[in-house]
Amino acid sequence: MLTAARLGAVALTAAVFAGTAAPAFAASASPSAAPLPAGLYGKSDPTYDGVWRQGLSLIALHTQGVTPADSAVGWLTGQQCADGGWPSYDATPAKGCTAATEDTNATAVAVQALVALGGHDAAVSKAVAWYRKIQNADGGWAYNPGSPSDGNSTGLVVSALDAAKTDPATLVGKSGKSGVDGLHALQLGCTAAMAEQGAFAYQPDKSGKLVANDASSAQAALAAGGAFLPVAAPTGAAAPTPSASTAASASASCSDSAAAASQYLAQRLSSGGEHLTSQLAGASPTTDYASTGWAVLSLAGSGRPDDARRAAQWLRDNGAPWAQNNGTPSPAALATLILDARATGLDPHRFGTADLVTQLEATGPTPAATPASSAPAASAVASAPAKTSGSGFSPWWIIGVGLVAGAGIGLFVSFSRSKRG
Template sequence: MLTAARLGAAALSAALLTGLAAGPALADSPAPTPPAAADGLYGKGDPTYDGVWRQSLALTALTAAKVTPADSAVGWLTGQQCEDGGWPSYRAAGAACDPRTEDSNATAVAVQALVALGGHQDAVDKGVAWLKANQNADGSWAYTPGSPGDANSTGLAVNALFAARTDPAGVAKAGKSAFDGLALFQLGCAAPADQRGAFVYQPDPASGALTPNALASGQAALAAGGGHLPVATSVRSDAAPKALTCASDAAAATPAPVAHADSGEAVGAYLTAQLAAGGNHLSLTTPGAAPTPDYTATAWAALALTQSGHPQQAAGAVDWLSQEGDTWTKGGTDAGATATLLLVDQAAQRDTAALTGRLIALGPTPKATATAATASATQAPKEKKDGGIGQYWLIGVGLLIGVGGGLLLSLQRKRNQHL
């Protein structure tokens, strides 16, 4: 998933909303990197901008698929963590950590992956401590510390806190909690009716205008709904997400933050309407260009709706992503996109065998797979059954021989009597 490799970068909304910071080359652009299987990294594209991102998503998705990743794959991710607890997007082997390259997005997804894997509590604790240390005074997170916060980065940080069982309400700076930070970017009753509940990436730096952003809405929605990766919930509501209840004169009202209790449903209602209007997918819109399908935003929207207990509203998006899967994942060669699609199908409880196999093929051979475990579990009964058949066959042959022998003896006696 390379459009999401730098999901909180300061230039997201201007740089085609692809999630890349200041317009770097796409993370799948050719580069002389070692084969994935040789160093534990999933995917063969240049990892400079998305190495930790795609590795974290791959490990999270495979763990949810009951696959035990290779030690080299897990070691690659843990080896990227810096001493202060943060992760950069990528650090070359042997290179020293530079705090300026550590980012909240890489750290947040790495924490979620290690929680899913289990057995890495020290690394998780250090990652959470880094997030706490680099929270902005308004409660938000920026892609890189010291910058203004944004919805994507704040949402991902909240996801990581939930995964690590740390209450975001208790993670605060200057009296502003993580939920307060997230609320900064959500449009409330002062916005036009069709925009209420949406998230903006950031206020326009010049005018302060708040423009709904598909990717920001999709990613922040998972956090607003109290979720993290992988999405696994048994909560289900037959009703559609509930839109904000606003007074008739709300358009003229002073902007007020959306209450946390209403946040998840409000953005869910916005995303549901956007998906319905867009043919079951969200779109990437940039000035002067025709809208194009936004696979990443659609995937996060589906995850968020499922997490919030609205799988029916997510189903059309899941179907659309499945139909467009080969295009998005580049035929299953894009590790980040493949992992994200697998996470979506897992949340929707779809058949994931083929996607799991594709993702496995993009990295080192796993230590164990669910298929292997199933085969192992069914092999013994099969051998026992075959053994039983063999025993019965021998008994049957013995009986036939006995009966045949008796007949021969009887015929021989009769023949002797006639002689």
């Protein structure tokens, strides 16, 4: 979660914003000295985002008709703990998991990946049972079991449950609160300032007040709309969506969780030049690529394709520093961009000058099968002429992007849990 690869690392940044305790971690932040597993996507230290980036990569490649290598799927299933959850990463799975450091966010992405691939019902059922076991009394979930519920973790779990065809309203905590109740309890409603209505907090502050958090909102809004990964590609003519700048529409939808959440995100993107930013205490605002990527998915999943597409186009034109971490491709970022492109009708093979699919394939084991119409190899993309307009993933963007790569990973530094990346 402390690494720039972790898109899912929203929890740490949000904890800083809210003044709450950060989640427990299973390992130190130092790079892993052990050789990386052959089936894993990416070459960076997987300590905090191994399962997260693997799950996102499998989902993204599956949407493009790519059949992943057995080793890639086997690595993900092999990380599942005996009780049904997943850790962020376990270098020695044969030794068993530490229950207190299992990761609800990584588990959520793993579940959605296995549902998308099909044929893993037993593993998915175990994960659902684990979520039921560790659910907090308020109906929500924390990053690690036993901690207070937070907005992005609860949202990710609810999306995973929906993917697993388990109604989150049927999972009820000890106080009679369901997963849906837990999600709604962290959303700012009609009594909040108009500009914050529909946003999700990470956790209540010390006084019990909910404070709008864009990182949590970007992920929780997907669940509020009943959507999960992968978000379906647009079909036919899109219905008109409310203007992000229309105050009347925001006020009218504040009592509708999904509509209010999407309205909040659309407003934040519009006012920010079609992307979100994050800010740590004492630091200047930085571009939050990961949360922008999740906002695209949430808006597309809630029926706001125009708002989603504008943000996806911004990522297409400006997202190379995120996709290339110190010159090394980030699987979680590439996968999120592929899912964004699919959800908004853009071509992930021609995302600016980049072929996201080929780049993601190259970070892991050779796929078992790829579509016959696959786009040119990565070498062809790299040789494409650089654009001088500043749009697209031009090769010049990829040179020396390390100085800014970490700034955007929605964990800022990129939870999504990079996580989630």
